[in-house]
Structure formats: structure tokens, C-alpha cells
Amino acid sequence: MSTPFFESHELTKDFGGLRAVNGLSFHVNEGEIFGLIGPNGSGKTTVFNLIGGYYPITSGSLRFQGTTLNSLPTWKICKLGIGRTFQVMKPLRRMTVLENVMTAAFNRTDVIAESRKKALEVLEFCGLAHRKDMTAKGLPIGYRKRLEIARALATEPKLLLLDETMAGLTPQEQAEGVTLIRKIRDSGITIIIVEHIMRVIMSLCDRILCINYGQRIAEGSPQEVANHPAVIEAYLGKE
Numbered sequence: 398m399s400t401p402f403f404e405s406h407e408l409t410k411d412f413g414g415l416r417a418v419n420g421l422s423f424h425v426n427e428g429e430i431f432g433l434i435g436p437n438g439s440g441k442t443t444v445f446n447l448i449g450g451y452y453p454i455t456s457g458s459l460r461f462q463g464t465t466l467n468s469l470p471t472w473k474i475c476k477l478g479i480g481r482t483f484q485v486m487k488p489l490r491r492m493t494v495l496e497n498v499m500t501a502a503f504n505r506t507d508v509i510a511e512s513r514k515k516a517l518e519v520l521e522f523c524g525l526a527h528r529k530d531m532t533a534k535g536l537p538i539g540y541r542k543r544l545e546i547a548r549a550l551a552t553e554p555k556l557l558l559l560d561e562t563m564a565g566l567t568p569q570e571q572a573e574g575v576t577l578i579r580k581i582r583d584s585g586i587t588i589i590i591v592e593h594i595m596r597v598i599m600s601l602c603d604r605i606l607c608i609n610y611g612q613r614i615a616e617g618s619p620q621e622v623a624n625h626p627a628v629i630e631a632y633l634g635k636e
């Protein structure tokens with residue numbers, strides 16, 4: 398059997414007495430857009446933080462292209478080719494949009510001219526080139542979300558983790574975000590997306606995993622997951 402592109406095996410994370418992620422196993426195929434959904438507090442961001450190396454894993458394992466990620470530092474995980482955005486955006490507020498993306502591009506180069514070239518390419522790709530000289534703190538939310546994506550792309554990921562990149566956007570901005578995410582996938586980058594806006598998840602994802610209390614409750618095509626009784630119950634409660 399070939400090695401899965403990305404694999405979580407029995408992933409578990411405890412915060413003191415709270416088990417935030419509980420024996421979670423799933424895999425992601427290369428080229429997929431894989432959705433991770435679940436009610437508030439179900440463990441989605443914690444899964445991203447474990448993949449990115451921000452928290453130590455309590456037990457279980459994570460493997461990316463055959464390499465075990467457990468206990469690797471965040472910068473090594475980034476170098477391996479896993480990039481991410483953050484639910485709470487963290488731009489360098491006083492720097493320009495271009496400088497923000499350049500700092501991320503330094504993940505792959507020490508040369509200023511190269512990081513600038515990469516950052517300009519990424520800004521063009523994300524439709525942000527015309528805002529390159531604005532300070533990050535002056536950007537409207539729609540552009541700030543794009544900047545988050547641009548910074549993650551500048552690290553040259555093979556796997557991109559998108560954490561609620563649509564929250565707070567207008568329907569028009571969401572539609573543009575969907576187009577951008579498809580374009581990213583079409584450029585050869587595999588995506589795991591956490592998102593509460595179901596219209597976005599349903600239209601983008603090839604497969605979806607729904608979790609609650611850190612455990613799998615359903616996995617399958619968008620249609621299968623949306624119609625799954627356990628998913629409906631988790632979101633709407635029992636009648």
C-alpha cells in the first residue's frame with residue numbers, strides 16, 4: 398500500500414483534565430480539499446495546532462509524506478511543507494503588506510531580493526498586489542484574510558491548513574475566497590480547511606470529517622456528511 402500524503406493516527410490531546418482531541422484517525426490524499434468541521438469547541442483548531450507543532454501531542458501520531466511530525470518544532474514542520482493560517486489573524490501590524498509576506502518567504506531563502514520576488518508573486522496570485530504598500534493594520538478584514546493566506550503561501554507549503562478564513566466576510570468576499578482556494582488547490586497544494594460556513598465547506602470539499610468532543614462522528618462526501626444523523630444532532634441537538 399502506498400504511504401498516505403497526510404495521516405493522523407489515534408491523535409489525542411489532553412489539556413489537564415480536558416480531552417480536546419480523542420483518538421482521531423483520518424488521512425488526506427494529495428490534491429484534495431479536505432474539510433474538518435464540528436460544533437464550537439469540538440477540537441478543530443487544536444488539531445491544527447497539533448499538526449503545526451504548536452502543542453505537544455499527548456498520544457497517537459501524525460505523518461506527512463512518510464515523516465512522523467510528533468515532537469518536531471514548528472519551523473521544521475513548516476520547512477517540511479505544512480503552512481497554515483490562524484483563526485485569530487496575526488499580521489505584523491506596522492509592516493506593509495509586502496513586508497508581511499516577505500517575512501514568511503524567509504522560510505525558504507535568506508536573500509532579500511528573492512523573498513521580495515516570492516512575496517510579489519504570491520500577492521499577485523492572491524489579488525493583493527495593489528495593496529502591497531499599505532500597512533497591515535489599515536487593511537479591511539477581507540484583505541487581511543487574504544494577507545493571512547498570502548503569508549502561508551509564501552512559505553511554499555505542499556499542505557495548507559486554512560482556519561476559518563471566511564469568518565466575517567461578506568457573501569461577495571466569501572465567493573472570491575472560494576475562487577482563491579480552488580486556485581490554490583489547482584496550483585498543486587493540498588488543503589485542509591476548518592470553516593463554519595457550510596455553504597463554503599459544501600462547495601469546496603472533496604471529503605469532510607465531522608468531529609464532536611474531539612472524536613469522529615462522520616466522514617465522507619459533503620452530501621453524506623450533511624445528511625448524517627449524528628452531524629445533524631451535533632449541530633442542531635436532539636429533538
Ligand SMILES: Nc1ncnc2c1ncn2[C@@H]1O[C@H](COP(=O)(O)OP(=O)(O)OP(=O)(O)O)[C@@H](O)[C@H]1O
Binds near residue numbers: 436437438439
Ligand atoms: N490551550 C488550551 N488550554 C486549555 N484548553 C484548551 C486550549 N485550547 C483549546 N482548549 C479547549 O479544547 C477544546 C477544543 O477547543 P478548539 O479551540 O480546538 O475547538 P474548535 O472546534 O476549534 O472551536 P471553534 O469552532 O469555537 O473555534 C475546547 O474545550 C477548548 O476550551
